[in-house]
Amino acid sequence: MKSENGNAAGRTHLEWFTPLRFGVLLALLLCAAFPQVLLGSHSFFFRDYGVLGYPFVYFHHQSFWNGELPLWNPLSNCGAPFMAQWGTMTLYPFSIIYLALPLPWSLSLFCFAHLLLAGMGMYFLARRWTGHNFAASVAGVAYVFNGVMFSSLIWPNYLVALGWMPFVVLLAERAWREGGRRIVLAALLAALQMLSGAPEIVLLTWVLIGALWLLEMARTGAARGAMTRRTAVVVLLAAGLMAAQLLPFFDLLAASQRDKSFATAKWAMPLGGWGNLLVPLFHCFRTPQGQFFQYGQQFMTSYYPGAGVLALAVWGVFLPSSGRGRVLGALLLFSLIMAMGDQTFIYAWFRKVFPLLGLTRYPVKFMTLAAFIIPLLAAAAVQQYCEASKNKIQWRPALLLGLATLGAMAAIVWFAHGHRFQFDDWSATFTNAALQAAALVLVLVLLPVVCWGGKLLPNSDTLGRGALSGLMLVTIAGAIWLHSPAQNPVLPAAFFKPHFLQQEAGTAPPKFGEGRVMISPQAENALLNSTVAEAQANWIVKRLALWSNLNLLDDAPKVNGSSTLQVREQKQIETLLYAATNQPPSGLMDFLGVSQVTASNSVIEWSPRPAFLPLLTGGQRPVFADGTNVFQALLAADFKPREMVYLPEAARDFISVTGATHLEIITNTVSAQRLEAEVDAAQPGLLVIAQSFYPAWEATVDGRSVALWRANHAFQALEVPSGRHTVRIVYRDSNFKAGAGLSLATLLGCGLYWMRSRRLKER
Numbered sequence: 001m002k003s004e005n006g007n008a009a010g011r012t013h014l015e016w017f018t019p020l021r022f023g024v025l026l027a028l029l030l031c032a033a034f035p036q037v038l039l040g041s042h043s044f045f046f047r048d049y050g051v052l053g054y055p056f057v058y059f060h061h062q063s064f065w066n067g068e069l070p071l072w073n074p075l076s077n078c079g080a081p082f083m084a085q086w087g088t089m090t091l092y093p094f095s096i097i098y099l100a101l102p103l104p105w106s107l108s109l110f111c112f113a114h115l116l117l118a119g120m121g122m123y124f125l126a127r128r129w130t131g132h133n134f135a136a137s138v139a140g141v142a143y144v145f146n147g148v149m150f151s152s153l154i155w156p157n158y159l160v161a162l163g164w165m166p167f168v169v170l171l172a173e174r175a176w177r178e179g180g181r182r183i184v185l186a187a188l189l190a191a192l193q194m195l196s197g198a199p200e201i202v203l204l205t206w207v208l209i210g211a212l213w214l215l216e217m218a219r220t221g222a223a224r225g226a227m228t229r230r231t232a233v234v235v236l237l238a239a240g241l242m243a244a245q246l247l248p249f250f251d252l253l254a255a256s257q258r259d260k261s262f263a264t265a266k267w268a269m270p271l272g273g274w275g276n277l278l279v280p281l282f283h284c285f286r287t288p289q290g291q292f293f294q295y296g297q298q299f300m301t302s303y304y305p306g307a308g309v310l311a312l313a314v315w316g317v318f319l320p321s322s323g324r325g326r327v328l329g330a331l332l333l334f335s336l337i338m339a340m341g342d343q344t345f346i347y348a349w350f351r352k353v354f355p356l357l358g359l360t361r362y363p364v365k366f367m368t369l370a371a372f373i374i375p376l377l378a379a380a381a382v383q384q385y386c387e388a389s390k391n392k393i394q395w396r397p398a399l400l401l402g403l404a405t406l407g408a409m410a411a412i413v414w415f416a417h418g419h420r421f422q423f424d425d426w427s428a429t430f431t432n433a434a435l436q437a438a439a440l441v442l443v444l445v446l447l448p449v450v451c452w453g454g455k456l457l458p459n460s461d462t463l464g465r466g467a468l469s470g471l472m473l474v475t476i477a478g479a480i481w482l483h484s485p486a487q488n489p490v491l492p493a494a495f496f497k498p499h500f501l502q503q504e505a506g507t508a509p510p511k512f513g514e515g516r517v518m519i520s521p522q523a524e525n526a527l528l529n530s531t532v533a534e535a536q537a538n539w540i541v542k543r544l545a546l547w548s549n550l551n552l553l554d555d556a557p558k559v560n561g562s563s564t565l566q567v568r569e570q571k572q573i574e575t576l577l578y579a580a581t582n583q584p585p586s587g588l589m590d591f592l593g594v595s596q597v598t599a600s601n602s603v604i605e606w607s608p609r610p611a612f613l614p615l616l617t618g619g620q621r622p623v624f625a626d627g628t629n630v631f632q633a634l635l636a637a638d639f640k641p642r643e644m645v646y647l648p649e650a651a652r653d654f655i656s657v658t659g660a661t662h663l664e665i666i667t668n669t670v671s672a673q674r675l676e677a678e679v680d681a682a683q684p685g686l687l688v689i690a691q692s693f694y695p696a697w698e699a700t701v702d703g704r705s706v707a708l709w710r711a712n713h714a715f716q717a718l719e720v721p722s723g724r725h726t727v728r729i730v731y732r733d734s735n736f737k738a739g740a741g742l743s744l745a746t747l748l749g750c751g752l753y754w755m756r757s758r759r760l761k762e763r
Helices: 002-014 019-033 035-039 048-065 093-100 105-130 133-144 147-154 156-178 181-194 199-219 224-241 243-255 273-277 307-317 323-338 345-353 355-359 363-388 395-418 426-451 462-481 500-505 521-528 535-544 550-554 568-579 586-591 628-635 649-654 734-762
Strands: 042-044 284-286 292-294 490-492 516-518 594-598 606-608 616-618 621-624 644-647 663-671 674-681 685-689 697-701 704-706 709-711 715-720 723-731
Touching (some): 019 035, 019 105, 019 133, 019 462, 035 105, 042 105, 048 105, 048 147, 048 156, 048 535, 093 105, 105 133, 105 147, 105 156, 105 363, 133 307, 133 363, 133 462, 147 156, 147 363, 156 199, 156 224, 156 363, 181 199, 181 224, 181 734, 199 224, 199 323, 199 363, 224 734, 243 734, 273 395, 307 363, 307 395, 307 426, 307 462, 323 345, 363 395, 395 426, 426 462, 490 535, 521 568, 535 550, 568 586, 586 594, 586 628, 616 663, 621 649, 628 644, 644 709, 674 685, 697 715
Parallel strands (some): 516 594, 621 644
Antiparallel strands (some): 042 490, 284 292, 616 685, 663 674, 685 715, 697 723, 709 715
């Protein structure tokens, strides 16, 4: 009787982690990991978080408070689509967190909210699959606290995609099984994940869903037709809800530098990269700023899942009578192989068979699928272990699992010592491996104690035994928090203040319409490969240099910038400028309005260029040419943008101007999405705008629509008749309008279907 009571109590404590209690524990773990960031005194800044993601968020924030939807960014790349970039999360509804609240703290809050969302989603998915609260808690903590998720802290939109991923899988499965309102919920959550703008993670989510769907189809008889219809409806509804984002995105993608040959094998997992799944610093080098990276792969700082969690996951693959486990195991192996890129023939074969893979970059991104699967397999192992421990404590499986894993870790450490790479930090590798081995031992010692706590702790209450399970979860989280030194460093929030250049250096960058700054090719290379060791000094240098997208924090228009997609022709011009071994051609720089360029003796000082042209010029002589002829002409010393402009051959039959004319720009007003000028032309002439050409821009003269032509390969020009006229050039994205209409109609249809299903259910 005592034994039975003890076992009953033991089973009760395994259910102690209800969703609320698990959520509280996860929140506390996140607070403990990054207290300064959550309090707002400090902020992440490392790599893309500081120079790419945060500046985009700041631009979006400023546009929001100016009452504008940021369709176009006039400050980077001589002007570029913004909302269509997708990764800017312009239409993601929960961006309101960082739009409404003060930066940079609100972006930190946004990231932590999605980490919490990720953990809760994984908890609910694992609990549905295992029916076990503690196993679900292990999965939830392991999903949030792993190398991939911590690496993704530098990309807020990746956190959004990873945060919704378990919910999308959970609701998609329920939708094809149950139908009804689950279909609407699945479509809504799928759309939310897609609005993150992380297409690779979205694609991998649906690869997983597709594999689970095929497994279900193989098991099911008469319900196959209903399952197929329901899944198809989810996909169609999600696409309809996403239309406002997808249509502009596909338009930009078609006009961008990316095509099916864009992908390269750059930043693939190295051949020995599987060793980092157990020993996180195996064959890694330390950067001057203190972070560790694998040789040849500098996209993710880590994909270490925790040795204890990985050991449980491997066990989970081989559980008896687990079709889902075998599917997950196969996908795990698939992701590990694909992450190695062209080092195996499989990745190259997939790129050939599925050309869309050519639009993606960095094979190591496949590790996001592994990071999702490993916690689920570990949860299955925990559930099975606890079920087997109902009547007798199971030391032997944990002992064998621990010995096998420790043996593998020891072999990897021995190999690392005997075959050191040039920049390996052997001392750090060994110390870190010993720490992770200790965490592994603690996890595998706690597991049998937690699963069968009744007899070992017969006089303790459920809460006391629940504390042991909590200790195991804390150990899993702590191992990841310590596994990679300086993985996510922070800086005081004051270093994110706007207009830093003017306040700290006394140099005022030009405003939009008054000129542009240009980082010299030499300075660009020096900043990209900075070896400044002190994080604060390195950040200050990049802010003063307006590097990457940091110009957005100072409202400074710049020739180049950083974005996933760039307009193809503008990218080609940028490549011309930055491929030059000598000083870039002065004529092209004059045309682009470069009023300040990096000083020759410093990367943080600026030299004025008085010969620059304004944004709008007029009266140039047209020269009709295409392709490489234009490239060569723009680089030539005799290119005089005040006197001539290159137009495409296709414009020859539509342009009446044959030579230089007198065209005076009397007044002009410029804003992000609208340029307006009063011009006076003695005879028909050309008005040239040094802004990136993009089809969404429309031109009118006195309210009458006129053709806007591609000028100097990548910019804009239009013909103005003789006399005094009002010229307007306005950004109108018809694809966005059509997509928004379709999205609203789909949302309305979802609402009506939801209400109808509710009424039918009530009957």
